[in-house]
Amino acid sequence: MLQQILLEIEKAQGPLDLNNLARKLGIERSALEGMIQFWVRKGRLKDSELETELNCDTSDSTACGGSCPGPQNCSFVMTMPRTYSLASYDSE
Amino acid sequence: MTDFTIALAGNPNAGKSTVFNALTGSRQYVGNWPGKTVEKKEGNFKYNGFNIKVVDLPGTYSLSAYSLEEQIARDFIVKEKPALVVNVADAANLERNLYLTMQILETGTPTVVVLNMMDMAGHRGFQIDTQKMSEGLGGIPVISAIASRNQGLDELRQIIADFVQAKQEAQPAGGIL
Amino acid sequence: MTAAGIVFNHPIYVEYSREIETEIERLCVAIEQLPELIAIYSPRWLAIQLLEHDEVLLAEVKAVSGGASVIDALEGSLTRLEERYGEDVDIILADYRYSFVNSLVRNVLTRPAVQPVNISDKIDKVVTHRLLGIPIFLTLMWIVFKVxxxxxxxxxxxxxxxxxxxxxxxxxxxxxxxxxxxxxxxxxxxxxxxxxxxxxxxxxxxxxxxxxxxxxxxxxxxxxxxxxxxxxxxxxxxxxxxxxxxxxxxxxxxxxxxxxxxxxxxxxxxxxxxxxxxxxxxxxxxxxxxxxxxxxxxxxxxxxxxxxxxxxxxxxxxxxxxxxxxxxxxxxxxxxxxxxxxxxxxxxxxxxxxxxxxxxxxxxxxxxxxxxxxxxxxxxxxxxxxxxxxxxxxxxxxxxxxxxxxxxxxxxxxxxxxxxxxxxxxxxxxxxxxxxxxxxxxxxxxxxxxxxxxxxxxxxxxxxxxxxxxxxxxxxxxxxxxxxxxxxxxxxxxxxxxxxxxxxxxxxxxxxxxxxxxxxxxxxxxxxxxxxxxxxxxxxxxxxxxxxxxxxxxxxxxxxxxxxxxxxxxxxxxxxx
Incomplete structure (x- = not known):
């Protein structure tokens, strides 16, 4: 069940939508989210929201019209969908 | 005087607070869990001559102690040993909610499942066979409820009372937990 | 413990595989030797948490006198199970629980034969369509600049x-x-x-x-x-x-x-x-x-x-x-x-x-x-x-x-x-x-x-x-x-x-x-x-x-x-x- 999630992501040609995956595996969407969080905790999936927050550098205030250059605080940044990617592809 | 302590457990947004308020009415007090910044709500109600204390555990998705809330909920169930856990589950998100149910059952604590928000599940066209579910969970009571409309709560009170009664009879000497 | 024919805590557990159950039993034996632990915990529950590598409980067991014997048993169990499954044991255990819940839900919950497709899904069918998706994107862009x-x-x-x-x-x-x-x-x-x-x-x-x-x-x-x-x-x-x-x-x-x-x-x-x-x-x-x-x-x-x-x-x-x-x-x-x-x-x-x-x-x-x-x-x-x-x-x-x-x-x-x-x-x-x-x-x-x-x-x-x-x-x-x-x-x-x-x-x-x-x-x-x-x-x-x-x-x-x-x-x- 848990493994299938990783397998499906790996198999996917292109980005995979959460709703489609839930339908494919016959898992309730909210339950799938719980399972994904399990993998995020295990470090096997990377949660884009956690990644970008960790990386926000607030020391440089010159960028982007004087606001924080980090993706969270610039007024031009768009609310982008949350993504989870396989950690095994994290080379280098 | 408190005769029995029961705990309310469930996922965030499963309607635990509504059940808690319905059970205890105005007889509740809010504090903090010892040494933690997490809010602790307790209340009382009387039924068939029993004094029953209700502890509202923090809303959690699991009992695996990944977060402070999970740690608190787990410690209370395992160490304080409430007489009964009332597990409030969101019927519209049954699969996610039942994961916590399985973990509660794994602790060996007597448990009642309240399938809340049956109206939401109905809107989605879900039909849930509570009888089958009870069987699937080893025969524990499964109550369907719409706590926001006060439906199913009398049944819950009755089941709590039955349980307390049976517990009293099984342990004629004591009774304080 | 029944009242009016209702069972409250029939020991219903997720049943894990035979190999895992064997190791749980083995750990239970070790845990039951320590009165300090069984005064608080149910042996089976504690055994499962230890197999899942619960840091808090591991520390507690280590602190108990004689806890080392449980830890020894645990390490043996973990080695055997990881060899058997080639995966962390907590993943295997969680997977069993998820699968149990999934099949239970399939058993008790009937979804409508015709899934009521919500509007969001309907729009997505068109908008993220393999072929139509790109022309729609371009058309919307064009409207944006025109407007x-x-x-x-x-x-x-x-x-x-x-x-x-x-x-x-x-x-x-x-x-x-x-x-x-x-x-x-x-x-x-x-x-x-x-x-x-x-x-x-x-x-x-x-x-x-x-x-x-x-x-x-x-x-x-x-x-x-x-x-x-x-x-x-x-x-x-x-x-x-x-x-x-x-x-x-x-x-x-x-x-x-x-x-x-x-x-x-x-x-x-x-x-x-x-x-x-x-x-x-x-x-x-x-x-x-x-x-x-x-x-x-x-x-x-x-x-x-x-x-x-x-x-x-x-x-x-x-x-x-x-x-x-x-x-x-x-x-x-x-x-x-x-x-x-x-x-x-x-x-x-x-x-x-x-x-x-x-x-x-x-x-x-x-x-x-x-x-x-x-x-x-x-x-x-x-x-x-x-x-x-x-x-x-x-x-x-x-x-x-x-x-x-x-x-x-x-x-x-x-x-x-x-x-x-x-x-x-x-x-x-x-x-x-x-x-x-x-x-x-x-x-x-x-x-x-x-x-x-x-x-x-x-x-x-x-x-x-x-x-x-x-x-x-x-x-x-x-x-x-x-x-x-x-x-x-x-x-x-x-x-x-x-x-x-x-x-x-x-x-x-x-x-x-x-x-x-x-x-x-x-x-x-x-x-x-x-x-x-x-x-x-x-x-x-x-x-x-x-x-x-x-x-x-x-x-x-x-x-x-x-x-x-x-x-x-x-x-x-x-x-x-």
Whole structure:
């Protein structure tokens, strides 16, 4: 069940939508989210929201019209969908 | 005087607070869990001559102690040993909610499942066979409820009372937990 | 323990595999030896938690006297199970629970035979369709730019009239009261600051409508789908599947787009995407397109702007493919999961917040970067470089600015816009793309005839501003049916060209040998493709490193030159324009 999630992501040609995956595996969407969080905790999936927050550098205030250059605080940044990617592809 | 302590457990947004308020009415007090910044709500109600204390555990998705809330909920169930856990589950998100149910059952604590928000599940066209579910969970009571409309709560009170009664009879000497 | 036939705690457990159950039993035996533990915990429960590597309980068991025996047993169990499953034991245990719950739910929950498809799903079926997804994305983009230019153009004329009229009058009047008329200070204010900053401020209405359109797409949830659809394309051509997310951000501003590349895991992918993001046309480049399209393609402003945005995307993808085949050969296409938010009606408050935040950032920029750039440019233009004339009273050809720009101008000759005015605008455009406009306003303003100083009273000016605004609003409302309706390509009569517009037109016709429209197109393409601004360069340095920053600066310049060359020379060959 848990493994299938990783397998499906790996198999996917292109980005995979959460709703489609839930339908494919016959898992309730909210339950799938719980399972994904399990993998995020295990470090096997990377949660884009956690990644970008960790990386926000607030020391440089010159960028982007004087606001924080980090993706969270610039007024031009768009609310982008949350993504989870396989950690095994994290080379280098 | 408190005769029995029961705990309310469930996922965030499963309607635990509504059940808690319905059970205890105005007889509740809010504090903090010892040494933690997490809010602790307790209340009382009387039924068939029993004094029953209700502890509202923090809303959690699991009992695996990944977060402070999970740690608190787990410690209370395992160490304080409430007489009964009332597990409030969101019927519209049954699969996610039942994961916590399985973990509660794994602790060996007597448990009642309240399938809340049956109206939401109905809107989605879900039909849930509570009888089958009870069987699937080893025969524990499964109550369907719409706590926001006060439906199913009398049944819950009755089941709590039955349980307390049976517990009293099984342990004629004591009774304080 | 029953009451009225109800079981409360029948020992129903998830049943794990035989191997796991054996190990649980083994651990239970060890735990039952320790009264301190069984006083609190049920042995089976504790055994399972220990197998799941629960730190808190592990520490507790270790602290108990005799706990070491349990830990020994646990280590043996874990070794055996991990050997058997080749996986962490907690994964196996959680998997059993999830599977148990899944099959229980299948047993007790009946979903309707015909799943009620919600509207969000229905829209997604079409919008993220493998074939239809891209045309829909392009159509929406086209509507965005059509709406943006149509709605904003009347206000554009209004703001232009206000800045050129009342504000200039008032400044001149005020300086007159301070008896500064005719001095270089008057020239600095009127020819430098008002012409430069004002020239950019004129485009605030255009940007507001662009930000409005983008905010609606963003807040409704469509932008996430656009990224999803385009990322499928990216992955198909061998680029990272998450590349388009930062590029969509780049439509607003390249800088956050660069920072958004951080969601890519692999450093090579991050650098490659970071190099492509600046080709996405940001908001600051829009004024340049609008100005030049209004001069040379007054009937098709929206189409021209849309084509430029599209060219940016195509160039980025094309270069991405080339770079992937050469400098960035290694690297996998990482598969990933995307959480598309449900569609919703855009919230007015959120939209207003986005539009206001972004517009005010743009205006703040105008008052800092552009003000500074305008003053510097004015100063360089006022400074005689070869001894002819005096400060603030020199022919532009003799000024420092004219000399430097003139020296660079031949580079742009094959592109059809090789004179000192245009090269000066492009050089200063490295600071920010708005500066291209402010510099153009300055250099072309010089040749302007004296501003007719029709004496007006303050009251008349205020009335004029108000009337102008109402007129602009009426024009905008009149333009709405044109957007959705019939004659999409035909504006209703051209607005009067301003002095600046007329000057630019004359100039481009001259440099291109009578092919002004082609040269203007090449100019816009160049502005689209070369380095967006200083802040982007700083962000590139931080995100990509110094080496790739230089690569990007020179690379973008080369690409911009080459594509502009193709546009102009190709256009000549095909005898367009």
């Amino acid at each position: 943006t230019t149509d709605i904003a153009t009347p206000y554009l004329d209004w703001v232009d009239a206000v800045i050129g009229g009342p504000i200039t009058h008032w400044t001149v009047g005020l300086l007159g009261m301070l008896s500064l008329t005719g001095t270089w200070i008057e020239s600095l204010f009127v020819d430098g600051i008002i012409a430069g900053v004002g020239g950019v401020m004129v485009f605030v209405p255009v940007l507001m409508s662009l930000y409005l359109a983008l905010a609606v797409l963003e807040d409704s949830g469509y932008m996430a789908r656009a990224a999803f659809v385009m990322d499928r394309v990216m992955q198909k051509v061998g680029l990272h599947g998450k590349s388009f997310l930062p590029m969509v951000v780049g439509f607003g501003c390249s800088v956050p787009g660069l920072y958004a590349t951080r969601t890519l895991e692999n450093e090579r992918d991050r650098i490659l995407t970071g190099l492509l993001v600046p080709f996405m046309s940001c908001g600051a480049r829009l004024p340049v397109y609008v100005l030049f399209a209004a001069i040379f393609f007054p009937q098709q402003t929206g189409l021209v702007v849309f084509s430029l945005y599209l060219l940016g995307i195509v160039t980025a993808i094309g270069l991405g493919i080339i770079l992937r085949g050469t400098l960035f050969k290694e690297g996998d296409t990482t598969p990933f999961l995307i959480e598309l938010p449900p569609y919703r009606w855009p919230h007015l408050k959120t939209i207003w917040f986005y539009v206001w935040e972004r517009t005010s950032t743009f205006i703040r920029n105008a008052w800092t970067i552009i003000l500074a750039a305008s003053i510097v440019v004015w100063f360089l233009m006022a400074t005689p470089a070869n001894g002819a004339g005096a400060f603030a009273d020199t022919e532009v050809d003799d000024s420092a600015f004219g000399m430097v720009s003139g020296a660079v101008a031949p580079i742009f000759a094959p592109l059809g816009f090789g004179n000192w005015e245009n090269s000066g605008a492009l050089i200063t455009g490295f600071v920010a793309k708005e500066v291209v406009i402010s510099t153009a306003a300055l250099v072309y303003n010089v040749q302007d005839v004296e501003v007719e100083t029709r004496p007006t009273t303050f009251f008349e000016d205020v009335v004029e501003i108000g009337v102008g605004f109402v007129r602009a609003t009426v024009d905008t409302i009149k333009s709405v049916p044109l957007i959705i309706g019939i004659n999409l390509f035909e504006g209703e009569g051209e607005p009067d060209p301003t002095n600046l517009m007329a000057a630019i037109q004359v100039n481009f016709e001259a440099t291109s040998g009578g092919h002004g429209a082609l040269a203007a197109l090449a100019f816009m393409v160049f502005v689209l493709l070369y380095t967006p601004c200083m802040v982007t360069i700083a962000a590139e340095r931080q995100e990509l490193g110094v080496k790739w920053m230089w690569f990007s600066i020179f690379g973008q310049f080369a690409v911009a030159w080459a594509v502009a060359f193709i546009v102009f020379q190709g256009g000549l060959l095909l005898a367009l324009g």
